[in-house]
Amino acid sequence: MEEGDTPIDVARVQLQKSLQAYQQGDFVSARTLAISAYLDGFEMAENSLDSLDVHLRQATERELLGLRAQLNADSDPQQVEDQVEAILQQLAQAEALMEDSNLSGAALFIASLVILLREGLEALLVVIALTTILVKTGRRDALKFVHLGWIGAFAAGFATWVAAQSVITISGASREVMEGVAALLAAMVLFYVGFWMHSKTQASEWQKYIQDSINRSLSTGALWGIAGLAFIAVYREIFETILFYQSLLAQTSESQYNTLWGGIVAGVALLAVVGFALMRYSVSLPIGKFFSATTYVLLALSFVLAGKAVAALQEAAWIAISPLPVQFSIDWLGIYSTWQGLGLQATILVAALWLMRKGGATAEAAGKAA
Structure with missing residues (x-):
């Protein structure tokens, strides 16, 4: 982040550069810049925006993460431009909201x-x-x-x-x-x-x-x-x-x-x-x-951290993002609406339940033997 630049400024600039790279056919750079728009820019403003309009924060985050999948040769250029424009408007809303409130x-x-x-x-x-x-x-x-x-x-x-x-x-x-x-x-x-x-x-x-x-x-x-x-x-x-x-x-x-x-x-x-x-x-x-x-x-901590680990690696584009039909998130539990994160957490939950059931059966057997 340059000296004096706000997170919203960084997000806006990187997003515009991403669109330019996409229009020039440089899809790798376009995706890299789109990732930077979120991680180096908007994410740094999320805590402040959360206290003002959590729904706007969630919608903007969702659009920024979803844009990455559209930055390829098979996508519709007009659809990509429309999506970028929609995100820029959301960023402008967030910026205005944060400036007006001046973080009360x-x-x-x-x-x-x-x-x-x-x-x-x-x-x-x-x-x-x-x-x-x-x-x-x-x-x-x-x-x-x-x-x-x-x-x-x-x-x-x-x-x-x-x-x-x-x-x-x-x-x-x-x-x-x-x-x-x-x-x-x-x-x-x-x-x-x-x-x-x-x-x-x-x-x-x-x-x-x-x-x-x-x-x-x-x-x-x-x-x-x-x-x-x-x-x-x-x-x-x-x-x-x-x-x-x-x-x-x-x-x-x-x-x-x-x-x-x-x-x-x-x-x-x-x-x-x-x-x-x-x-x-x-x-x-x-x-x-x-x-x-x-x-x-x-x-429980293992469950939470597993969800957060998948989310972090998805944000860094190390793991694909396959969203569920319904959008939701429970940050303190590390639960987010992607198949990858919930799949890993479901595995941990099933293993934990099996562990508890096995322990209960062992205790019951020990009690009968006594």
Whole structure:
């Protein structure tokens, strides 16, 4: 983004360049520029626009993502021109709305608060789950690996942001690929950990684990794996959060800085309260109930991150977008109306239900045997 350019400006310019490339028959460049119009431009304004007109944000996003599929030799040039013109009008609406409101104090506070809550809650849940697992297994000495992971993520996130400002340029596509791959990796690891924890929900299994496996299972390699999971979960959220706040700051006047920081402070306070409550509640739970509850949390996080991973990779054009006939989205659950995302999430859901059913049958058999 050039100095002084707003996200809407970037989206508009890249979209117009995309249409020019399409008209010249350079379809590869046309698609690349269309991707940039969304990722390097409009996406950076989404949080601000959400607080003003969520329906306009959703419609514009849908049109920008859908345009990519039309930028080929088989499409109707007039239809492509009409679609680009429609998107330009939507961008003009968004720009006028944001300028007229000048991001009111309430809208700015809400946007600032929501960014931190949305990006921070997932990372917080992962770190708390890992911390509590170690406490419950009597390995408080290993907590340093979790702390190493999330502290390292903060340092790496800040270093990446500094590098992006002064040394390298991180494109929107590169950002989405990084976030998508990290989310997919985290989803896989969380599902595996959830599966492992479910197998320990029965008291007999837990006692056997304590007696035979704890030292081996929590070897140095596994502990570094825990540190790695904490790093991945926190880093992707920090990096995205910094970018969104950078964009929000560009739309904020000096007189509104206190409001922006007020939203950040409120978000930190809410996350701290949630974190404290979760830690206190989870540590006091009996071991069987703790493992059972944490299993649901980790499998749910796996479900959410899988959906977000697919969405990020679709936005970066690494995965095709096959929309459902009905358009909808539930951001906090990572649910979006594409066959690819819902297909992966359905697979995770079916596997989780099978896991629960199998665990219930095992518990019933153990009860009869007793």
